[in-house]
Amino acid sequence: xxxxxxxxxxxxxxxxxxxxxxxxxxxxxxxxxxxxxxxxxxxxxxxxxxxxxxxxxxxxxxxxxxxxxxxxxxxxxxxxxxxxxxxxxxxxxxxxxxxxxxxxxxxxxxxxxxxxxxxxxxxxxxxxxxxxxxxxxxxxxxxxxxxxxxxxxxxxxxxxxxxxxxxxxxxxxxxxxxxxxxxxxxxxxxxxxxxxxxxxxxxxxxxxxxxxxxxxxxxxxxxxxxxxxxxxxxxxxxxxxxxxxxxxxxxxxxxxxxxxxxxxxxxxxxxxxxxxxxxxxxxxxxxxxxxxxxxxxxxxxxxxxxxxxxxxxxxxxxxxxxxxxxxxxxxxxxxxxxxxxxxxxxxxxxxxxxxxxxxxxxxxxxxxxxxxxxxxxxxxxx
Numbered sequence: 001x002x003x004x005x006x007x008x009x010x011x012x013x014x015x016x017x018x019x020x021x022x023x024x025x026x027x028x029x030x031x032x033x034x035x036x037x038x039x040x041x042x043x044x045x046x047x048x049x050x051x052x053x054x055x056x057x058x059x060x061x062x063x064x065x066x067x068x069x070x071x072x073x074x075x076x077x078x079x080x081x082x083x084x085x086x087x088x089x090x091x092x093x094x095x096x097x098x099x100x101x102x103x104x105x106x107x108x109x110x111x112x113x114x115x116x117x118x119x120x121x122x123x124x125x126x127x128x129x130x131x132x133x134x135x136x137x138x139x140x141x142x143x144x145x146x147x148x149x150x151x152x153x154x155x156x157x158x159x160x161x162x163x164x165x166x167x168x169x170x171x172x173x174x175x176x177x178x179x180x181x182x183x184x185x186x187x188x189x190x191x192x193x194x195x196x197x198x199x200x201x202x203x204x205x206x207x208x209x210x211x212x213x214x215x216x217x218x219x220x221x222x223x224x225x226x227x228x229x230x231x232x233x234x235x236x237x238x239x240x241x242x243x244x245x246x247x248x249x250x251x252x253x254x255x256x257x258x259x260x261x262x263x264x265x266x267x268x269x270x271x272x273x274x275x276x277x278x279x280x281x282x283x284x285x286x287x288x289x290x291x292x293x294x295x296x297x298x299x300x301x302x303x304x305x306x307x308x309x310x311x312x313x314x315x316x317x318x319x320x321x322x323x324x325x326x327x328x329x330x331x332x333x334x335x336x337x338x339x340x341x342x343x344x345x346x347x348x349x350x351x352x353x354x355x356x357x358x359x360x361x362x363x364x365x366x367x368x369x370x371x372x373x374x375x376x377x378x379x380x381x382x
Contacts, residue, residue, distance in 0.1 A: 003033075005076070006342065007040040009069045009099075011090060012081030013053040014178070016104055016131070017042075020079055021057040023334035030320045031339035034346055043069045066090055070097050080104055083186040084193065088113045091355075095124040102341065104131050106197045106365060107358040109188035111381065114362040118355045127350060129341050130358035132201040134268070136336035138328070139289040139308040141316035143272070143279050144206055151293075152274025158207050158247065159254040160270035162195035163261035167221075167239060174235060176227030183226070184236030192217070192241045192365055195257040195268075201353060201361045202270065208249050209360070214377045215243035215368035220260055243368045287327040 008024055010017055024037045043063040044050035050062045063069040070078060070093050078094040080087055080103040087108050094101050101121060107130055108114040121128040134140055146152060167182065174182035181187050181194055204210065217238035226233045240258035247253060261267070268283040271290075280290040289306045296302070309327055311319040317336050321328050344351040353361075363381045371378040 003036040005038050006035045006345075007038045007074055007076045008079055009040055009063075009072065009075035009077065010042045010059065010079045010081060011044075011066045011069060012079075012104075013042060013044050013050055014081070017053065017081045018057070019133075019331060019334050020081060020102070020131070021059075022331055023338045025058065026331075026335045027338040027342070030335065031342075033339070033342045035342050037338070037342075040075055041069055041072065067093065070094050070099060076100060077102060083180045084109055084188050085186050088117055091117045092120050095120040095126050098124060098126060100127040100345075101355075102129050102131065103355070103358075105201070105358065105361075106188075106193045107355060107362050111359065111362045111366045114355070114359045118359050121355050127341070127345060128355045129337070129344075129351065130353050130355060131334070131337065132198060132353050132358065132361075133333040133337050134198050134202050134283075135205055135353070136317070136333045136340070137281075137283075137286050137330075138316045138318055139281055139287060139306075140202065140206075142289055142306075142308050142314075143281060145314075145316070146277070146279065146291075147206055147272075151277050152272065152279065153276035155207060155247075155249060155251040155272060155274045157252050157254070157273040158203055158270070160199040160203060161256040161267065162191075162199050163257070163264035163267040164191075164195065164259045165262050165264055167259040168262065170221050171225075172221075173225040173227050174233070175229075179227060182224065182235065182237060183228075187237055189365065189369060190217075190219070190237030190239055190241070191257040191259055192238055192368060195259075196241055196255060196368075197361055197365060198268065199255055199257065199270065200364050201358070203247075203253070203255075204357075204360055204364070205353070206270075207247055207251060207272065209247065210245050210253060210364050210367075210380050211248050212377055212379050213243050213245035213253070213364065213368050213371055215241065215371040216375075217241045217369070217372040238369075238372070241368065241372070243371065283330075286330065 039059040041061045042054040042059040077100040218240045220239045242256045245253035271280040278292040292303045310324045340351040367378045367380045
């Protein structure tokens with residue numbers, strides 16, 4: 001029986017474009033399905049650069065105008081891999097054209113934009129997903145299973161941090177290719193939308209809704225040269241963000257992100273403390289889940305490091321990879337996301353995070369930035 005083609009049109013070609021393209025190429029090898037992913041077209045404004053990208057990753061064709069890509073009849077899925085300020089316009093056009101949509105995170109520049117995007121995809125009834133890939137690290141997915149099984153009992157604390165150090169240089173410019181994350185007009189926010197968005201999505205997935213937040217942000221370098229204007233301009237994004245809050249289930253939240261933590265390139269960790277068990281995870285040791293179970297007694301009491309690489313159903317996704325004991329990497333989380341998206345198409349049961357799921361993360365982001373500005377507690381919108 002011939003497989004149904006899933007023809008992808010990629011808009012953007014940076015770091016995330018590579019990660020997504022690799023996932024599309026890998027998914028059929030490790031997660032066989034009724035669909036065959038075809039890299040149909042890649043799109044970006046610079047014709048030479050997008051041609052080089054397409055040749056490297058095996059895309060059949062290129063476009064320099066994303067509107068033309070969306071108009072093409074041979075494109076089933078539009079992958080939005082652009083700066084944040086373009087997400088809304090592209091998503092609305094793709095939904096109107098009846099295309100399936102995979103969109104990079106955060107969903108939008110703010111909740112108002114995100115709500116318009118949610119309404120559009122739901123009205124058009126097009127399958128949609130946002131690339132919050134850390135949900136699909138097997139150790140993180142195992143944490144979800146333990147929580148759903150009630151193993152932790154009542155949860156008291158959720159704490160997470162995401163630390164980097166790449167913007168410490170005061171002479172680093174803002175704006176343009178590669179540095180749009182420092183430009184508020186393109187990014188909407190700084191580390192809150194770039195880094196904390198991942199932490200928040202994972203937290204909402206694992207621990208439920210955040211009700212109230214109290215936040216502090218800081219921009220350490222107030223002005224930077226702007227690559228697009230050639231002028232020194234005010235920096236409008238946050239370099240560091242710390243907030244506390246309270247979840248709907250009564251547990252307390254403590255989150256931190258910064259690009260000014262010298263020595264850290266991508267330190268993402270979380271720890272959850274329940275009445276019966278505590279669990280912790282570290283991106284730098286991503287295939288291990290740390291567990292403390294108070295029921296362990298005597299000589300075996302203490303934290304345990306669970307190597308999540310077994311090929312049994314108890315270790316999510318791993319049966320599709322290697323023999324037990326052999327680890328997979330960061331890139332595999334994107335492969336899992338594509339596999340789950342395809343599974344959703346075949347079962348008729350959409351896999352999250354959908355645009356609506358990602359809107360909840362956007363609402364938390366809006367609330368923490370509002371809190372930082374007002375220096376008051378803020379209730380997260382529903």
